[in-house]
Amino acid sequence: MGKTKYIQLPISGAQEPAKTKVGEMHLKGMYKLAAVILPGESKLIDFPSVKPEEHIHGMIDYMYPDDRGAILVLLKIFAIVPKFFIVFIMHMVEAGAKWNGASGSVFRMLQVALKGLIFTLYYSDFTEEKVIHGAIGYDAKIVWK
Amino acid sequence: MTKSEANYDVMIVGAGVSGSFIGWYLAEKGVKCLVLEAGSYFHAGNYPTNERDSNSKFYWGGGLEFNTHASIGLLRPKAVGGGSIVNQALLDRFDADALDSWKNRSGVEYFSQKALEKYYDIVDEQLVSQEIPAKYRNGNAEVFEQGFKNNGYICAPLIRAQKDCKYEDGNDCIECLGGCRIDSKQSTPVTVLKKAMDKNLDVVPDFDVTDMQVEDSTTRVSGTFTNGQKGEFSARKLVLAAGAIGNTRLLKQSGFRNPIIGSGFYTHPQHMILAEYDREINAQKGAFQAFKSNDENFRRDGFKLENVFAAPVAIAMLLPGFGKKHQEIMERYINLACIEVAIRDTNPGRIKINKAGKPVISKSLNKLDKTRLKKGTEAIYNIFNSTGAKRVIPGILPIGLHLMGGCAMGLDERNSVVNADFQMHENPNVFIADSSIFPDAPGINPSMTIMALSVKAAETILQKL
Secondary structure, three states, rough: OOOEEEEEEEOOOOOOOOOOOOOOOHHHHHHHHHHOOOOOOOOOOOOOHHOHHHHHHHHHOOOHHHHHHHHHHHHHHHHHHOOHHHHHHHHHHHOOOOOOHHHHHHHHHHHHHHHHHHHHHOOOOOOOOOOHHHHHHHOOOOOOO | EEEHHHOOOOOEEEOOOOHHHHHHHHHOOOOEEEEEEOOOOOOOOOOOOOOHHHHHHHHHOOOOEEEEOOOOOEEOOOOOOOOHOOOOOOOOOHHHHHHHHOOOOOOHOOOOOOHHHHHHHHHHHHHHHEOOOOOHHHHHHHHHHHHHHHHOEEEOOEEEEEEEOOOOOOOHHHHHHOOOOOOOEOHHHHHHHHHHHOOOOOOOEEEEEEEEEEOOOEEEEEEEEEEEEEEEEEEOOEEEOHHHHHHHHHHHHOOOOOOOOOOOEHHHHHHHEEEEEEOOOOOOOOOOOOEEEHHHHHHHHOEEEEEEEOOOOHHHHHHHOOOOHHHHHOOHHHHHHEEEEEOOOOOOEEEEOOOOOOEEOOOOOOOHHHHHHHHHHHHHHHHHHHHOOOOOEEOOEEEEEEEEEEEOOOOOOOOOOOOOOEEOOOOOOOOOOOHHOOOOOOOOHHHHHHHHHHHHHHHHHHHHO
16 A cells, blocks of 8 residues: 555535446437336326436446446447337336346346336436426425525 | 644544444544545535435445345445435334344343443434424325224334424425435434534545555555545544445455454345325325334334335336336326335345445345235235225335444354454454444334444543544
8 A cells, every 4th residue: 555645625515426428329229218118198298308318427427337337238229129129128127027036136127227217317307397296296395494 | 724644543434324423422532533435525505406316426326236136225325424314314222122132142231221321312412303293294194193093003203313394384304315405304414423523523525445454553544536536544543334335345355354244234124115095195295204113013023114205216116117007106196105114134144245346245035024024014005905095006126224234243253243342353453333233133223223332332442542
């Protein structure tokens, strides 16, 4: 171990992790996945309306590198496969996640990873008017006085 | 202000509940302390205001970690203040049953209500705790209370570490799962850590300690800041307060060989079960969490029920399925109620660390644990069915929020990691006092006992400086 370094205290503000490279193919795959998970056939606005590409870094930059890498690979695959294949995968994931023990573990991880990505970017509600929270009735607040 | 290596008497890895209380006690006694924390320093002015940031910035792994079978999602806080920032600040002293079990398992005599009373009292003096006034309980609390009455179960109001939540202004405590923006929650950065920082304690956030070297007169740690910069720090004594997984990781990466390190891992596995009602429940409103089960039969059967709910992303993750049907349930968010069963798990898990430094956690439920879960789940169904629920929806993502063990305390070094003076058997210059020293799962919210044991540990450390 080398010589102890000196640091300036206090450190101001939270440090940000390195920014992940997210390409066009990743975004295309994410939109196709979202079209399956959140089809938008309801009073809720559609997924693209929340501009998820502007908010994805606040999520994936904080993941463990291998988790992040796996998600990005899946998004690239989703970008090139037909939609019905993604629907099939999601049904498989939902069914497989119910299996006990090791046999269901991959499906449970996929379930959290895929639904987690889409639901986080959507239900965090980054719209200015909070239209998603408004549509589901989520009106929790902290009042500043 | 510039700080150098020679300034510190005690260095604490982890600024969660334990690290904060140890640092506070020592700083009050004039000991110069440095606390290193992998997470960031947040306060009322910069707490996240959306669920994405609450999840990614306050928890390891960007939100969730898993056991190897991905059957339990582990929520491991990562912030100055640790669990006291993100939890719901429930305060419970351990009962005789929990402490007797610890005493039998560890051989440590002071695991008794009488011996720990002094330390619980010290903790009580540092926090304001309150019962939620009845008029601010929400529809979810009403379902909980009424369902208990209907079924002959016994519940009690929760005691929470909070003050002046200004419910009359319309505040909703569910927002405080991402940090309390009006500093009402008695998290350590607004209580003991704040007092300590005004005296002899410095905090370095965003610094992940990955290696340590311990000698008789000096301990050195090295690690990496979140922005990639390397750093090294030293002090006379070292305290590990990085939790069950964090301590295990650091010890294993630093070459400690005791095979017990990482074993005996417990989580109080929690299952959130939702129910849909025709009427509005508005579980997101007001005091958010007001009751707990206080039933001797439940305690005997190894589970407890809590009156909980979650913000939209978390509820979406709990609901089964996807697509249109999932959206339709989300559109009825305000018609949902929720109760959680947490079991006193008896099957210990094991924490290992892979080459990349990532925890690999083996943890499953044995037959007894499953029986406890089944009984708790049945009680929840009874509550919902007796209060007019249209349908009950079991959450699909069990979680572990109380991460305990891995460095268990005990007199016999063949089956424990630290002795009764909170020193590692393998190297007495390293102290550990957080939830990682728990000999088994108490089945009770652990926060207050972590605080009390940390005060006791600090008292011991002071004597050995």
